[in-house]
Amino acid sequence: MDLIKGLSQILGNNLITEREQKIPYMTDASYFQGDLPLAVALPDTTDQVAAVMKYCQDNSIPVVARGGGTALTGSSIPLKEMLVISLARFDRILEVHPEDRYAVVEPGVKLDNLNQHLSRYGFFYPPDPASSIAATVGGSISTNAGGLRASMYGTTKNWILGLEVVLPDGNIIHTGGKVLKRTAGYDLTALMVGAEGTLGIITKAIVKIWPVVESRGRILAYYDTIDKVGSSISEMKGMGITPLIAEFLDKITMHSLSETRGLTFPEDASYMLIVDIASTRESIGRELKEAEEVLRKFNPISTEITTDQAAMERIYEARKGAYSSLLSERSSMSERVVIGDIVVPASELPVALKESEEKVRKYNLTVALFGHISDGNIHANIYADIADKDHMNRVESFQHDFATIAIRHGGSVSAEHGVGLEKKDLLRMEFEETNNQYVMEIMKSIRKAFDPKGIMNRGKMFDQ
Amino acid sequence: MISELLEELESEVSKCISCGFCESVCPTLPAAGYDLWKGARGRVIMGRELLSSVQNHGSTNVSDSFYSCLDCHACLYVCPAGVNAGKVSHVSKSIIAGNGIEGNENPLARMMASVTMRYMNPLGIREKCSEWFHGMEADTNSSDLLYTGNMYQLMAYTQGMNHMREKMGKGMSLIMSRIISSLPWLIKLAPMRPDVSVSRKMGQSLSNIALLLRKSGISLNYLGKDEPYPGTFIYDLGYLDLFRQYAAKVAKILKESGARRIITVDPHTYDLLKNIYPKYVEGFDIEVVHYLDLIEGSSFKGGNENITYHEPCHFSLREDAYNKPLETLRSIAQVNLPPRSGRRTKCCGGPDELIFPELTQKISSSRYDELKETKSRKIVTACPICFSNLNKGPEVIEIGDYLVSKLKN
Numbered sequence: 001m002d003l004i005k006g007l008s009q010i011l012g013n014n015l016i017t018e019r020e021q022k023i024p025y026m027t028d029a030s031y032f033q034g035d036l037p038l039a040v041a042l043p044d045t046t047d048q049v050a051a052v053m054k055y056c057q058d059n060s061i062p063v064v065a066r067g068g069g070t071a072l073t074g075s076s077i078p079l080k081e082m083l084v085i086s087l088a089r090f091d092r093i094l095e096v097h098p099e100d101r102y103a104v105v106e107p108g109v110k111l112d113n114l115n116q117h118l119s120r121y122g123f124f125y126p127p128d129p130a131s132s133i134a135a136t137v138g139g140s141i142s143t144n145a146g147g148l149r150a151s152m153y154g155t156t157k158n159w160i161l162g163l164e165v166v167l168p169d170g171n172i173i174h175t176g177g178k179v180l181k182r183t184a185g186y187d188l189t190a191l192m193v194g195a196e197g198t199l200g201i202i203t204k205a206i207v208k209i210w211p212v213v214e215s216r217g218r219i220l221a222y223y224d225t226i227d228k229v230g231s232s233i234s235e236m237k238g239m240g241i242t243p244l245i246a247e248f249l250d251k252i253t254m255h256s257l258s259e260t261r262g263l264t265f266p267e268d269a270s271y272m273l274i275v276d277i278a279s280t281r282e283s284i285g286r287e288l289k290e291a292e293e294v295l296r297k298f299n300p301i302s303t304e305i306t307t308d309q310a311a312m313e314r315i316y317e318a319r320k321g322a323y324s325s326l327l328s329e330r331s332s333m334s335e336r337v338v339i340g341d342i343v344v345p346a347s348e349l350p351v352a353l354k355e356s357e358e359k360v361r362k363y364n365l366t367v368a369l370f371g372h373i374s375d376g377n378i379h380a381n382i383y384a385d386i387a388d389k390d391h392m393n394r395v396e397s398f399q400h401d402f403a404t405i406a407i408r409h410g411g412s413v414s415a416e417h418g419v420g421l422e423k424k425d426l427l428r429m430e431f432e433e434t435n436n437q438y439v440m441e442i443m444k445s446i447r448k449a450f451d452p453k454g455i456m457n458r459g460k461m462f463d464q
Numbered sequence: 465m466i467s468e469l470l471e472e473l474e475s476e477v478s479k480c481i482s483c484g485f486c487e488s489v490c491p492t493l494p495a496a497g498y499d500l501w502k503g504a505r506g507r508v509i510m511g512r513e514l515l516s517s518v519q520n521h522g523s524t525n526v527s528d529s530f531y532s533c534l535d536c537h538a539c540l541y542v543c544p545a546g547v548n549a550g551k552v553s554h555v556s557k558s559i560i561a562g563n564g565i566e567g568n569e570n571p572l573a574r575m576m577a578s579v580t581m582r583y584m585n586p587l588g589i590r591e592k593c594s595e596w597f598h599g600m601e602a603d604t605n606s607s608d609l610l611y612t613g614n615m616y617q618l619m620a621y622t623q624g625m626n627h628m629r630e631k632m633g634k635g636m637s638l639i640m641s642r643i644i645s646s647l648p649w650l651i652k653l654a655p656m657r658p659d660v661s662v663s664r665k666m667g668q669s670l671s672n673i674a675l676l677l678r679k680s681g682i683s684l685n686y687l688g689k690d691e692p693y694p695g696t697f698i699y700d701l702g703y704l705d706l707f708r709q710y711a712a713k714v715a716k717i718l719k720e721s722g723a724r725r726i727i728t729v730d731p732h733t734y735d736l737l738k739n740i741y742p743k744y745v746e747g748f749d750i751e752v753v754h755y756l757d758l759i760e761g762s763s764f765k766g767g768n769e770n771i772t773y774h775e776p777c778h779f780s781l782r783e784d785a786y787n788k789p790l791e792t793l794r795s796i797a798q799v800n801l802p803p804r805s806g807r808r809t810k811c812c813g814g815p816d817e818l819i820f821p822e823l824t825q826k827i828s829s830s831r832y833d834e835l836k837e838t839k840s841r842k843i844v845t846a847c848p849i850c851f852s853n854l855n856k857g858p859e860v861i862e863i864g865d866y867l868v869s870k871l872k873n
Contacts, residue, residue, distance in 0.1 A: 024500035024509045029483045069484050088498030134484040260546050321544025324483040333478050
């Protein structure tokens with residue numbers, strides 16, 4: 001109780017201690033259920049975060065930072081008496097400088113809100129995880145989120161210029177800056193991206209912004225086999241066409257979107273490909289036709305070009321909600337959706353996709369496949385009956401084999417969701433399989449240098 | 465009844481994967497300082513907590529999570545899984561009101577239900593609610609019944625009630641609520657005074673609505689001091705058994721008036737009578753319309769005036785969205801919509817006024833700022849609750865008043 005008193009002195013009313021009020025913080029968008037936290041801090045200034053961190057380090061209180069609570073790996077849920085530090089109140093866009101291509105934002109700003117604001121200037125912030133309506137700047141930096149537009153713009157790490165970070169001892173540091181180039185010693189900004197709150201707490205970010213595309217069109221293509229989907233995108237990229245987005249969905253996913261969003265798909269289609277092309281007003285028609293020609297080489301069931309922005313938006317929104325919509329396809333109330341997230345080089349996709357399907361059959365699981373195919377990023381959404389031990393064992397074995405496919409093809413076990421709780425073992429496996437155990441040791445040393453008492457998101461990513 | 469409600473709750477919360485999309489549009493979450501249990505996802509999670517507590521005969525204190533819900537349903541339209549956190553809140557309040565779990569009922573809610581049951585008006589002021597009609601005559605032979613549902617009239621008392629509550633302090637006002645719940649006649653002794661300017665303003669709006677209908681050739685019946693409140697509070701606060709009895713009484717009064725068509729004037733009454741009454745009152749077959757459906761006979765001066773329209777939740781966020789106000793305004797002006805409009809419209813915060821006035825204040829200020837940013841000369845509302853909460857500047861105008869100002873001759 002003394003710990004609560006101490007926190008209360010720093011935070012006043014910005015501290016939640018009632019049991020019922022703490023319950024929603026035990027959950028994020030993953031299937032993991034956390035423990036009831038010690039308390040929840042809702043600071044509204046960087047100084048308050050710093051004071052809380054110093055207090056926590058002095059008193060060895062483990063902490064977990066929370067953004068939008070959209071993590072898919074359990075990285076933002078509390079374990080064993082942790083203090084949750086919610087950055088939700090850091091929700092201001094502080095500066096926008098189109099001429100210098102940057103904006104200064106607080107970590108609790110939701111990505112869609114940031115982009116709505118930037119649209120007034122004709123600019124946008126490209127990282128676009130499917131959860132962008134709810135995901136925050138801070139959370140997406142901490143997981144190095146990718147998303148749909150990563151096909152053209154890369155992941156979050158490409159768009160962060162500088163950060164304000166509160167370290168575990170309460171010190172406030174500023175990394176990077178407001179310039180597009182900077183070579184000044186180790187890149188601590190890059191180190192913080194994807195660190196999942198294990199090194200410090202981000203309280204401000206300088207993000208790079210970009211002009212919105214002039215014109216955008218979409219090709220929808222439907223196929224009967226998965227290797228055709230992979231081959232068509234691989235061929236397209238080989239020819240020098242970089243789609244703005246390139247997404248694939250399987251039959252289960254299409255069916256769930258019919259059920260929850262009322263979308264319609266050709267009945268004989270097993271796979272759908274959504275390819276967006278960005279170009280100038282003058283060239284968009286020609287470039288869409290060229291891309292469609294490539295897709296048609298692989299015998300699609302049908303293809304269709306649209307530039308109707310409202311229709312495009314409906315499909316885009318549905319695709320972004322696909323993970324949640326999948327729950328409508330489960331066969332029992334105790335089933336959850338466990339989302340896998342591997343990445344392989346795009347040229348390896350046709351084989352990797354085929355192998356993934358074989359593994360689904362091997363373990364007799366129901367798995368919905370979709371993903372950002374242009375990046376070689378496959379999401380295997382496994383229906384996992386958490387009440388059935390045998391079923392959960394098969395889910396785990398599938399996850400293992402699915403990760404092995406990624407490693408064997410020169411990819412990674414985690415493309416864009418981070419590691420959290422879910423991929424701790426897989427991360428270790430990746431380093432072992434690639435003879436890179438020493439990298440893990442370096443990571444541990446770095447973590448210890450920042451957080452000697454091991455209070456930052458303890459138990460996540462890897463064990464100290 | 466409770467077991468059916470528990471089933472309904474379980475069915476709704478089990479669809480949720482906790483993605484958090486709903487939190488991005490829930491107006492109460494930022495207003496509550498991002499305290500998650502007062503946001504949409506938090507309410508679904510608290511729905512699970514309530515379910516588990518009732519099923520395991522445990523105790524919990526979850527009421528603030530559900531009573532703070534605005535019932536706007538904004539969450540439903542961004543949920544990829546079709547979960548309605550508003551429905552979760554309503555079903556949970558109904559479980560609480562049905563004594564499904566102890567210690568969670570809000571005394572203010574119980575008081576409003578008790579007083580309404582006794583006086584057919586939440587403040588026991590039916591007679592006062594008919595004062596706006598003085599000087600006009602009802603056509604008792606008409607089968608068109610103008611039904612205000614007392615909604616415009618009650619707005620004049622909101623501020624007074626809040627002042628009274630502030631003066632008494634939270635503890636005392638809860639004690640008083642409990643006492644009045646048992647002895648509802650005590651409400652008559654409460655020193656409640658209407659805000660005279662609001663009362664006049666709301667009366668004027670109702671007169672303008674009546675004028676628009678008359679100009680369109682509609683002859684109106686009106687029940688005056690016998691007009692009952694439709695029971696919105698009783699339903700919204702989850703007193704479903706009471707609501708069933710109450711709605712039957714109201715339906716009987718409406719039927720006995722000879723009405724074949726009920727002309728509603730506000731979104732809450734329109735939604736309740738059109739969508740909820742048929743589910744609770746057997747044989748409720750009177751046609752329900754909104755007055756804007758009937759004013760096509762009126763001629764308006766068209767123009768290029770830039771106005772902004774704030775869409776009420778009970779029109780835009782219900783299954784069958786009612787867009788007549790927007791269509792009408794578009795026929796006579798250049799209508800701007802704020803970024804949050806249509807299926808993403810944002811509540812004015814009004815439904816929290818009774819139990820969480822501080823949330824209402826924050827939500828209405830934030831919505832007013834969003835509407836102001838459109839830089840129109842006028843902000844038009846189509847709901848007395850929205851008008852009362854957003855009326856923070858001279859540019860805010862009620863739709864009936866706006867239309868009358870544009871009448872030809």
